[in-house]
Amino acid sequence: MDSAVAREQALDAAETLFYGRGIQSVGMDDIRGASGVSLKRxxxxxxxxxxxxxxxxxxxDLRWRGRLAEYTDSHExxxxxxxxxxxxxxxxxxxxDFRGCAWINxxxxxxxxxxxxxEQVRAHKRAFRKYLEGLVDDAGLPAELAGQLHLLAEGAMVTAAVERSAEPAARAGRAARMLVEAYSPSDANGAPAGH
Amino acid sequence: MDSAVAREQALDAAETLFYGRGIQSVGMDDIRGASGVSLKRxxxxxxxxxxxxxxxxxxxDLRWRGRLAEYTDSHExxxxxxxxxxxxxxxxxxxxDFRGCAWINxxxxxxxxxxxxxEQVRAHKRAFRKYLEGLVDDAGLPAELAGQLHLLAEGAMVTAAVERSAEPAARAGRAARMLVEAYSPSDANGAPAGH
DNA sequence: TAACGTAGAGAACGATGGTTCTCACGTCAA
DNA sequence: TTGACGTGAGAACCATCGTTCTCTACGTTA
Incomplete structure (x- = not known):
C-alpha cells in the first residue's frame, strides 16, 4: 500500500527476474506477478x-558495492x-543464483x-574501478596496478559466468598477488611466484 | 540463387546486425532486408x-580465431x-564497429x-583458452599462466566495450608481460616491472 | 448515507516479431 | 505445350509485450 513498499517490492521482483533471465525475456506482467504490484501502480x-x-x-549497484566494501574493509x-x-x-x-555480472549482461x-x-553500466564500472584505485592507493601501490586488477576482476566475472565455476576468482587472486608483489618496492618477504 | 551464396549473404547480414544491435533487437525481416534473401529462403x-x-x-568463431592465429603466428x-x-x-x-565480444554479449x-x-559461447571461450594454453606451452611457461592471461584478455574485452576505448588492451598487455616475467625461470634480461 | 478519489484486476489496444501461407511467375522435363 | 516445382514478394497468422483503459470495490470524509 505504501508507495515506498510497492517500489521496493517491484525492484525486488525486477532484480530477481531481470538478473535471472535477462531483461528482454521478462515482461512487465511477469514483474507484476512476482511482485504483487499492479500494473497501474x-x-x-x-x-x-x-x-x-x-x-x-x-x-x-549500491548494494553490490556495499557488500564488497563491507568485506574488504574487514581486513586490517x-x-x-x-x-x-x-x-x-x-x-x-x-x-x-550467480549468473554473471548484471551490468555486463x-x-x-x-x-x-x-x-x-x-550509462548506468559505465557508471557502475567507473565506481568499481575507483574503489579499486582507492584500495591500491591506500596500500601505497601505483594506480597502474588498480587498472590491471580491474581487468582481472572483470575477466573473472565473465569467465565464472560462462564456465559456471567459481574457480576464476582464485585464479585471478593468484595473478593479482603476483602483480602486487611485482609492484611492491623492496620485496623482502620473498614468497616465490605462483604458490 | 545458389544456396551457398544465399547462406553467406544471410550470415553476413546476421553478423552485422546481431553484433551491432544485439540479437533480440533484430527481426528476421531486418535480416531479409539487409541480405536480400527472402524469408522463405x-x-x-x-x-x-x-x-x-x-x-x-x-x-x-572460426574467423575470429583465424585472424588471431594469423597475427600471433607472424611472430618468431x-x-x-x-x-x-x-x-x-x-x-x-x-x-x-567494435562493440565488445560477440560471445560475451x-x-x-x-x-x-x-x-x-x-553452449556456443562456452565452446568459443574454451577454444580461445586452449589456444592461449598452446602459446604459453610453446614458450615453456606453465599452464597456470595461460589461465591468468585468459582472464586479462576477457577483462580487456569487456572494459574496452564499456569504456569505448582500446586502452585496456595495452594495459592488459603490460600486466601480461609482468606475469610472463614472473613465471620465467632464471630471469636474466632484468627489465624492471611496469615500464 | 452520499459523494468522491484511489486502487486492483484484468481487458483492451497497438505495435512488433517469428513463422507460415498465398499467389503469381519463371524454369525445366517430358 | 503442359505440368510440376521452386522462388520471391509480401500478406497473413498468432503470440507476446509495453502501455492504457474500464469497471468495480472500497475507504474516507462530510
Whole structure:
C-alpha cells in the first residue's frame, strides 16, 4: 500500500527476474506477478520499463558495492584489503543464483540500444574501478596496478559466468598477488611466484 | 540463387546486425532486408532464428580465431607470440564497429534462455583458452599462466566495450608481460616491472 | 448515507516479431 | 505445350509485450 513498499517490492521482483533471465525475456506482467504490484501502480512508480531497468541497476549497484566494501574493509592490512577483493568475488560466484555480472549482461543486451542503460553500466564500472584505485592507493601501490586488477576482476566475472565455476576468482587472486608483489618496492618477504 | 551464396549473404547480414544491435533487437525481416534473401529462403536455410544465431556465432568463431592465429603466428619468438595476443586485441578494439565480444554479449542476452547459444559461447571461450594454453606451452611457461592471461584478455574485452576505448588492451598487455616475467625461470634480461 | 478519489484486476489496444501461407511467375522435363 | 516445382514478394497468422483503459470495490470524509 505504501508507495515506498510497492517500489521496493517491484525492484525486488525486477532484480530477481531481470538478473535471472535477462531483461528482454521478462515482461512487465511477469514483474507484476512476482511482485504483487499492479500494473497501474508499476507505471505510476516507473513511467516505462526502461526506468525500472535503470532503477534496478542503480539499486543493485549500491548494494553490490556495499557488500564488497563491507568485506574488504574487514581486513586490517591495506595490501590484504586489495587481495580480499578476489576472495569476495569467489564468495559471490558461489552464490547459487550467480549468473554473471548484471551490468555486463545488461550491456550486452541493451548497451547498443538504450543509452540510459549503457550509462548506468559505465557508471557502475567507473565506481568499481575507483574503489579499486582507492584500495591500491591506500596500500601505497601505483594506480597502474588498480587498472590491471580491474581487468582481472572483470575477466573473472565473465569467465565464472560462462564456465559456471567459481574457480576464476582464485585464479585471478593468484595473478593479482603476483602483480602486487611485482609492484611492491623492496620485496623482502620473498614468497616465490605462483604458490 | 545458389544456396551457398544465399547462406553467406544471410550470415553476413546476421553478423552485422546481431553484433551491432544485439540479437533480440533484430527481426528476421531486418535480416531479409539487409541480405536480400527472402524469408522463405531464410527459413529453408535456418529453420528458426535460433539456428541463424548459432550459425552466426559459429562462423564468427572460426574467423575470429583465424585472424588471431594469423597475427600471433607472424611472430618468431614463442614468448613474443604470447604477448602478441594483446597487441592483436588492441587492433581489434580499434576497429570502428567494435562493440565488445560477440560471445560475451550473446551470453548476457540469451545465455539464460537459450541452451544452444550458451553452449556456443562456452565452446568459443574454451577454444580461445586452449589456444592461449598452446602459446604459453610453446614458450615453456606453465599452464597456470595461460589461465591468468585468459582472464586479462576477457577483462580487456569487456572494459574496452564499456569504456569505448582500446586502452585496456595495452594495459592488459603490460600486466601480461609482468606475469610472463614472473613465471620465467632464471630471469636474466632484468627489465624492471611496469615500464 | 452520499459523494468522491484511489486502487486492483484484468481487458483492451497497438505495435512488433517469428513463422507460415498465398499467389503469381519463371524454369525445366517430358 | 503442359505440368510440376521452386522462388520471391509480401500478406497473413498468432503470440507476446509495453502501455492504457474500464469497471468495480472500497475507504474516507462530510
Amino acid at each position: 508499476l507505471y505510476q512508480l516507473f513511467p516505462a520499463k526502461e526506468h525500472l531497468v535503470v532503477a534496478y541497476l542503480e539499486r543493485r 592490512d591495506a595490501r590484504q584489503r586489495v587481495l580480499a577483493v578476489f576472495d569476495w568475488l569467489g564468495e559471490w560466484f558461489r552464490e547459487p 545488461s550491456y550486452g543486451e541493451l548497451g547498443a540500444v538504450s543509452e540510459p542503460v549503457a | 531464410l527459413y529453408q536455410l535456418f529453420p528458426a532464428k535460433e539456428h541463424l544465431v548459432v550459425a552466426y556465432l559459429e562462423r564468427r 619468438d614463442a614468448r613474443q607470440r604470447v604477448l602478441a595476443v594483446f597487441d592483436w586485441l588492441g587492433e581489434w578494439f580499434r576497429e570502428p 550473446s551470453y548476457g542476452e540469451l545465455g539464460a534462455v537459450s541452451e544452444p547459444v550458451a
